[in-house]
Amino acid sequence: MEQAPIRVAVLGSTGSIGRQALDVISQLPGRFQVVALAAGRNTAELARQVAAFKPAYAWADAPRDSALDSALEAAGARWLDMDAIAVAADVDILLVGTAGAAGLTPTLAALNAGRPVAIANKEVLVMAGHLVRRAMLSGGGSLRPVDSEHSAIWQCLWGEEDHEIRRILLTASGGAFRDFDQRALDAVTPAQALDHPTWKMGAKITVDSASLMNKGMETIEAMWLFGVPMEKVEVVLHRESIVHSLVEFSDGSVKAQLGVPDMRLPIQCALAYPERMPVPPAPPLDLATVGALHFGAPDLSRFPCLALAMEAGRRGGTYPAAMAAADEVAVARFLAGEVRFTDIPRIIESAMERHTSTAEPDLETVLAADASAREAAATVSVRVPA
Amino acid sequence: MEQAPIRVAVLGSTGSIGRQALDVISQLPGRFQVVALAAGRNTAELARQVAAFKPAYAWADAPRDSALDSALEAAGARWLDMDAIAVAADVDILLVGTAGAAGLTPTLAALNAGRPVAIANKEVLVMAGHLVRRAMLSGGGSLRPVDSEHSAIWQCLWGEEDHEIRRILLTASGGAFRDFDQRALDAVTPAQALDHPTWKMGAKITVDSASLMNKGMETIEAMWLFGVPMEKVEVVLHRESIVHSLVEFSDGSVKAQLGVPDMRLPIQCALAYPERMPVPPAPPLDLATVGALHFGAPDLSRFPCLALAMEAGRRGGTYPAAMAAADEVAVARFLAGEVRFTDIPRIIESAMERHTSTAEPDLETVLAADASAREAAATVSVRVPA
Numbered sequence: 001m002e003q004a005p006i007r008v009a010v011l012g013s014t015g016s017i018g019r020q021a022l023d024v025i026s027q028l029p030g031r032f033q034v035v036a037l038a039a040g041r042n043t044a045e046l047a048r049q050v051a052a053f054k055p056a057y058a059w060a061d062a063p064r065d066s067a068l069d070s071a072l073e074a075a076g077a078r079w080l081d082m083d084a085i086a087v088a089a090d091v092d093i094l095l096v097g098t099a100g101a102a103g104l105t106p107t108l109a110a111l112n113a114g115r116p117v118a119i120a121n122k123e124v125l126v127m128a129g130h131l132v133r134r135a136m137l138s139g140g141g142s143l144r145p146v147d148s149e150h151s152a153i154w155q156c157l158w159g160e161e162d163h164e165i166r167r168i169l170l171t172a173s174g175g176a177f178r179d180f181d182q183r184a185l186d187a188v189t190p191a192q193a194l195d196h197p198t199w200k201m202g203a204k205i206t207v208d209s210a211s212l213m214n215k216g217m218e219t220i221e222a223m224w225l226f227g228v229p230m231e232k233v234e235v236v237l238h239r240e241s242i243v244h245s246l247v248e249f250s251d252g253s254v255k256a257q258l259g260v261p262d263m264r265l266p267i268q269c270a271l272a273y274p275e276r277m278p279v280p281p282a283p284p285l286d287l288a289t290v291g292a293l294h295f296g297a298p299d300l301s302r303f304p305c306l307a308l309a310m311e312a313g314r315r316g317g318t319y320p321a322a323m324a325a326a327d328e329v330a331v332a333r334f335l336a337g338e339v340r341f342t343d344i345p346r347i348i349e350s351a352m353e354r355h356t357s358t359a360e361p362d363l364e365t366v367l368a369a370d371a372s373a374r375e376a377a378a379t380v381s382v383r384v385p386a
Numbered sequence: 387m388e389q390a391p392i393r394v395a396v397l398g399s400t401g402s403i404g405r406q407a408l409d410v411i412s413q414l415p416g417r418f419q420v421v422a423l424a425a426g427r428n429t430a431e432l433a434r435q436v437a438a439f440k441p442a443y444a445w446a447d448a449p450r451d452s453a454l455d456s457a458l459e460a461a462g463a464r465w466l467d468m469d470a471i472a473v474a475a476d477v478d479i480l481l482v483g484t485a486g487a488a489g490l491t492p493t494l495a496a497l498n499a500g501r502p503v504a505i506a507n508k509e510v511l512v513m514a515g516h517l518v519r520r521a522m523l524s525g526g527g528s529l530r531p532v533d534s535e536h537s538a539i540w541q542c543l544w545g546e547e548d549h550e551i552r553r554i555l556l557t558a559s560g561g562a563f564r565d566f567d568q569r570a571l572d573a574v575t576p577a578q579a580l581d582h583p584t585w586k587m588g589a590k591i592t593v594d595s596a597s598l599m600n601k602g603m604e605t606i607e608a609m610w611l612f613g614v615p616m617e618k619v620e621v622v623l624h625r626e627s628i629v630h631s632l633v634e635f636s637d638g639s640v641k642a643q644l645g646v647p648d649m650r651l652p653i654q655c656a657l658a659y660p661e662r663m664p665v666p667p668a669p670p671l672d673l674a675t676v677g678a679l680h681f682g683a684p685d686l687s688r689f690p691c692l693a694l695a696m697e698a699g700r701r702g703g704t705y706p707a708a709m710a711a712a713d714e715v716a717v718a719r720f721l722a723g724e725v726r727f728t729d730i731p732r733i734i735e736s737a738m739e740r741h742t743s744t745a746e747p748d749l750e751t752v753l754a755a756d757a758s759a760r761e762a763a764a765t766v767s768v769r770v771p772a
Contacts, residue, residue, distance in 0.1 A: 169673070251664075255541065278637070279637070284638055287681040291682065
């Protein structure tokens with residue numbers, strides 16, 4: 001039986017997630033079809049992608065140059081913005097691989113239209129998870145996580161009931177500095193922080209990985225993706241990054257999803273669901289060769305960003321948005337050499353203390369919280385590094 | 387909403403699985419109800435169980451004494467044999483916790499009647515797995531494994547498609563002698579073999595655990611429980627017995643089920659399916675405290691029973707029945723001090739070599755293969771231990 005290919009719209013197609021998604025799609029040409037490509041400012045790469053995948057729609061957050069115009073014309077692709085792509089009739093699934101707030105309105109639009117959304121965008125869920133979840137429940141859409149940890153949890157929940165979740169156990173590699181003492185952490189340089197042991201990522205997320213803020217944000221994402229309170233979310237250190245996360249159920253049974261660290265598997269899972277494609281997009285896991293998997297409890301005194309993020313998730317309202325905004329500013333200040341690595345949580349904590357939260361905020365209120373927390377974080381004074 | 391309790395018939399109620407099942411059921415009195423208890427020869431224990439659980443039906447493979455008669459009368463329980471219990475109208479699920487061939491006909495009867503069967507009986511699946519599977523498919527019944535490894539695989543398959551299984555990874559603790567060299571294995575005594583590190587079991591299965599024959603039989607059971615050829619079944623050493631088994635899917639994603647080693651969890655899972663009960667029957671898993679999980683490849687040269695069993699499963703026909711029968715005799719000869727521990731696989735191999743297999747055997751043919759392999763195994767001459 002010949003199956004119709006799954007028609008995928010890729011938002012953020014020139015970013016890391018987008019490029020890996022196109023790699024996955026290229027491996028299974030009969031099963032997937034690219035119907036839309038939307039990029040940020042990299043129009044040269046977008047032009048190449050349009051030429052290769054011939055989508056029906058394309059868009060960039062930048063002026064079109066002649067190369068892109070030629071590619072669009074040759075492919076017969078229509079220029080369509082991300083909100084419109086999200087609800088276009090010939091899109092089966094929307095992959096949101098954009099970074100930052102740009103992914104929010106297309107995500108909401110697709111969910112409101114009853115569409116499945118493969119979501120790789122952290123900010124959307126951290127800042128406005130309650131709005132995303134509300135759109136999903138009212139519009140009949142669905143969220144398929146792309147992040148390896150959340151994909152693991154999601155896969156563990158197939159065939160299970162969300163109300164039978166006792167605990168979500170998010171695994172954390174522990175970051176580049178998991179074995180550093182407090183003194184060594186104080187002395188961390190931006191160059192050190194940007195050298196992540198397992199994944200290749202952008203500067204902001206790499207620092208967030210080292211501070212465990214990234215893991216903290218993932219706990220908030222887990223709340224909204226799986227409809228659980230923060231009390232049911234725990235973080236467990238696991239340096240090998242083989243067990244991508246675990247779920248403990250009401251009867252005490254624990255399920256885990258494992259694999260070599262490679263984003264292409266969770267991307268493919270999200271695009272192919274409810275099927276599993278017959279081709280592994282990543283190298284197979286050989287447990288006997290891996291030999292040992294280690295687990296431990298995170299040290300919140302050395303990595304206070306994790307506790308701050310979980311506290312923001314627990315408090316709710318606009319706290320997560322304020323926390324994420326303060327983190328963005330604090331990380332920028334660290335990368336600029338203005339503050340120490342260990343000042344990042346101090347800046348966030350100070351911004352959160354000064355924040356007045358609004359319950360059940362609308363988008364405007366979320367963005368206002370974001371702006372005021374940025375201002376607060378920018379002006380927090382900390383000791384100048386030696 | 388008040389749910390009707392799940393009505394459970396427990397075959398082998400005085401054995402290890404049966405007693406643990408009754409423990410699970412006792413913890414959730416509103417959710418489970420014992421409607422039948424069938425035992426072997428331990429009528430004193432059966433009488434106590436009948437008095438405690440007041441089943442509608444009871445049976446023993448032994449004459450009734452006055453204590454049992456009084457208990458039956460007080461409970462208003464009817465004497466009914468296992469085949470009749472298996473199809474009684476007021477049974478929701480049949481738990482087959484009997485050892486040996488006694489569990490076969492009730493299992494087939496329940497499956498033919500479209501019933502779910504929670505199966506803990508190894509021999510039934512090893513000897514006659516093809517008959518069990520055929521009864522399941524034609525009668526519309528279902529099999530729910532109770533063994534911790536197969537329960538793990540089963541749980542990993544909830545919400546998944548059997549045809550998307552790439553590999554089943556059965557974990558093995560490695561047995562009591564996993565670190566013994568060949569010379570030390572030659573010198574193993576029955577007393578040493580009966581001291582299993584993790585699980586408390588009977589003598590035969592404890593020796594089978596030490597020789598990895600038990601794991602070999604589990605590979606055959608996995609074939610029939612999950613409808614996969616032996617080529618898709620692998621054994622991976624995992625000394626902590628925390629990861630109860632894993633499944634690799636067609637896209638390379640691997641799922642595992644974990645827990646502390648405690649049979650009550652898989653028993654409860656099998657009885658409660660498709661729900662998970664709100665009460666953990668076993669202590670919770672604390673991965674951070676466990677610290678490390680180790681994996682490795684089994685050494686087939688030191689543990690040839692594993693390879694022999696997998697080869698029997700690969701060949702099919704009456705080979706598995708002959709292999710299992712030869713093992714039973716070989717283990718008895720070892721426990722009697724007649725042959726060495728390392729003679730067990732030699733005896734099995736010799737019996738298998740002399741065996742002429744029949745494809746798609748009926749029950750009579752299986753039992754004939756069993757009898758002739760027993761005879762062969764009893765007469766294999768091996769060097770007398772020093």
